[in-house]
Amino acid sequence: MVEQTGERTTRVGVRPPKSSGNGPAISEPKAFRLDLFKAIPGLKWLTKLRSFQFLLMMPNLVVFYIIIMAGFIGTPVGNKNIAIVFIWILWWFVLIGVLLPFGSRVWCAMCPMPFFGDWFQRRALIKVRTGKAAGGLKNKMFGQHRKWPKALSNIWLQNFGFLAMCTFSVQLVTRPIVTAAVLGGITVIATLLAMVYRQRTFCTYICPVSGFLSLYSMTSVVELRSADSDVCLKCKTKSCRTGNEDGWGCPWFIYMGKLDRNNYCGLCMECVKSCPNDNIALNLRPFASDVKIKGYDEAWKGFIMLALAMAYSVILLGPNGQVKDWANATETGYWAGFGIYSLILWGSALVVLPALFFGFTWLARRLAAGVVPMKQVFLSYAYLLVPLGLLAWIAFSVPLIFVNGAYILPVLSDPFGWGWDLFGTAQVAWSPVWPEYLVFAQIALLMYGLYVALRKAYAIGLTLFGSNTAATRGLVPMGVFSLAITLAFISFFAG
Amino acid sequence: MIKIESRRTIFCEVCKQDIKVEETEEGTLIVHCPNCSGECMICDCHLVKTCFTDAEKIMVRHPSNGKE
Structure with missing residues (x-):
């Protein structure tokens, strides 16, 4: 039997104290929808x-x-x-x-x-x-x-x-x-x-x-x-x-x-x-409307994606044959090199890049004279990894489709590589589309990523530190970080 | 007899505050934690075990019902 009564307080669920993510939600004012x-x-x-x-x-x-x-x-x-x-x-x-x-x-x-x-x-x-x-x-x-x-x-x-x-x-x-x-x-x-x-x-x-x-x-x-x-x-x-x-x-x-x-x-x-x-x-809605990174797991995903985009730009697009040989150990048999490559990849994604980023966020908090906990500053600014990373990945992927996309039509007619010609496109010749201009598109994409990151860095600073001056001070180190990442990618793509 | 209130709160022992609890027509309890963002799969709420559970189950566990 169930009886309906008035208000009462019920005590349940005693669990050890736990941090509640990155503190107050950082959200943009309701914009266009x-x-x-x-x-x-x-x-x-x-x-x-x-x-x-x-x-x-x-x-x-x-x-x-x-x-x-x-x-x-x-x-x-x-x-x-x-x-x-x-x-x-x-x-x-x-x-x-x-x-x-x-x-x-x-x-x-x-x-x-x-x-x-x-x-x-x-x-x-x-x-x-x-x-x-x-x-x-x-x-x-x-x-x-x-x-x-x-x-x-x-x-x-x-x-x-x-x-x-x-x-x-x-x-x-x-x-x-x-x-x-x-x-x-x-x-x-x-x-x-x-x-x-x-x-x-x-x-x-x-x-x-x-x-x-x-x-x-x-x-x-x-x-x-x-x-x-x-x-x-x-x-x-x-x-x-x-x-x-x-x-x-x-x-x-x-x-x-x-x-x-x-x-x-x-x-x-x-x-x-x-x-x-x-x-x-x-x-x-406008691009990059969600700005709340909830935990270190999400922040580290940002570091991993950024590090991988850098690694792939070097291995797959860059001229450095040595690194390619290291990464391709199953063919070259250079397993010591593969060990070095793996160590660099995992080390940069999980330790070096996060440590570097922590340094910049620490500096931002210091310059802004912020009193909010360091964890909150770190996780809030970690959002910058999102536009920077996504646009870097898109820039990296542009040559994939414009240069190697020419393989799509032939495999459509001959998916197994058995000499079929189902739609009459098996013999379409490989012809890259505007390969000489792609770098400009890549740079434009990276610059847009930088623009979004800078804009968000200021907005995040404003939410974290509460004043325009403090937000601007916080923007300086975060802007340097974002610019350095962008320049690194430009050097990979255009270098 | 199990007592179920139409409007009530739950005390969060960690946050030290009363949190509003709602019971749906179908007898499901929903905790309205101020930090809730609707992402139950990664929910960090201290009252997660209460949220989206059968009201009767929770009340049976409550000491005031004389049962555990």
Whole structure:
């Protein structure tokens, strides 16, 4: 029997004190927002379709299957195999240069790798099941549906996994069988984890791609949010998070009423379907609107991505043959060199760059005479790594598509490198597009990254230190850091 | 008998403050922590075990109900 009574205070949950992230939220004043659901006729109807995500995933699953097959049984020549050309030239550029800045984590909605895990948990491709499951869900879920360990509920595993994977990047991006084995392996792990753990546990904590998507989606010009947070506050069901007969509870365990950044929203659009108040908006917004880095794991993801962009620029685009030989030890057999290369890569990503950045943030706090804790200053300014890193990655990827993109048409007709000519494009000659002008585009991209970083550094300083003078003083060292990073990339690309 | 209040708070032992708790129509408790940003997968809240759980379960654990 349940009895309704008046107000009372309940004591629960005694846990050791823990730092609460980087202190008060740093958020930009509410700037321009345009609800694309209202602006584009039919868009909301489309996302409300129960088959919406299936329709996005299915074509990718077919291509993914062909890519895995090609990796294992196709030609080992990288530029003639669809596994290499489609993944490391086409997909990579579209992901980092188009989907992320213009579509946030929309890739996560169409990614084929969690397909089998999703099906196992839901036993449905399209329909919704109502029932009860742990975590407050009002949907019936299959599998063990366990909660991921608290100690691992961050992106450290993604950080180390991604860095480990990228240490072998030369093998990964040149050998089809390695690419296929890694992608296939990730799919198997995603499926197995989905059998044991709740919903998109793999995507949130393990997937190596998800880590940088999470970080860089903060810059995206779109966001999925509640249209009116008061409506969410008054909502008596919170169906976006718990699910109902119209939609699955958020697979990423997000409560839309309080969501204030893109990082962990996979844009599956289930909340659009399940919201009983029709209160979800897909907003167009200014570039780099989210500015809150919540923990060291996210900050270190920024360092790792920046260090990797530098390393790849040297290895893959630079003239230094020695470093290339070190990175390509499986072919050159120079394992001592590979050890040195790995040590430099891991050391710079995990220790040197963060230590350098700490020095600059310490100086910023000192110059601004700030009284806020150092941790808060460090994590707040760590946001600068996001625009700097993303634009550096886009600049790095420009030659991939304009120079090596010429391989796409031939492999489209001959995906396995077996001499087929399915669409009559197998013999299209390799012809790079404007190779002599690409460096200007790269520099322009880097300069835009620097501009955004400087603008944000000032805004962050203002929030941290409270006055224009202090923010300007804080901007000096952070500006020097950002400028140094930009100049380093310019020297890699133009040197 | 389990007592469930329509409006109440929970005392956070770490933050030393009363936090508002809401119960949905379907009997799910939701903690309205001022630091909540809706990202339950990486939630650091000290009351995380209470949030999005069945109201009855929490009340059964409460000492005033005479049960653990």
